[in-house]
Amino acid sequence: MQPIICDACRQPTVAHDVVNYGSMEGGYRQLCGRCFNEAAANRLGLQGFEHVGFEPVCMIDARGIEHEFQFRTRLFGPGVAIDAFELRDGSPAGYEFQVIGKPDGDPLELLARIFHATTTG
Numbered sequence: 848m849q850p851i852i853c854d855a856c857r858q859p860t861v862a863h864d865v866v867n868y869g870s871m872e873g874g875y876r877q878l879c880g881r882c883f884n885e886a887a888a889n890r891l892g893l894q895g896f897e898h899v900g901f902e903p904v905c906m907i908d909a910r911g912i913e914h915e916f917q918f919r920t921r922l923f924g925p926g927v928a929i930d931a932f933e934l935r936d937g938s939p940a941g942y943e944f945q946v947i948g949k950p951d952g953d954p955l956e957l958l959a960r961i962f963h964a965t966t967t968g
């Protein structure tokens with residue numbers, strides 16, 4: 848799958864981490880997760896919001912099958928959402944989890960909540 852070039856930082860970005868950011872009037876830009884979060888933080892006047900990228904994590908389910916989870920962090924006004932999802936052929940598929948926290952909260956704490964949700968069903 849071809850990476851998409853972020854319109855802000857010009858870095859190649861995997862498709863599932865690209866956000867169309869903008870408005871009907873002003874047009875849309877394709878931003879990577881980091882640039883999207885920085886733009887959202889600026890617009891919301893959030894000081895000190897830090898985009899945290901997570902490395903993919905491998906987990907083994909109750910049947911002994913390996914699952915590799917990718918992470919995506921999105922700032923959306925009142926909170927920050929972290930998605931954990933599996934990729935199949937480059938697209939999100941399979942298990943998917945989301946936790947919502949405060950923008951100034953600890954992202955690692957959110958991540959711990961995802962793993963708790965994952966392992967307890």
Ligand SMILES: [Zn+2]
Nearest residue numbers: 853856879882
């Ligand atoms: Zn970018």
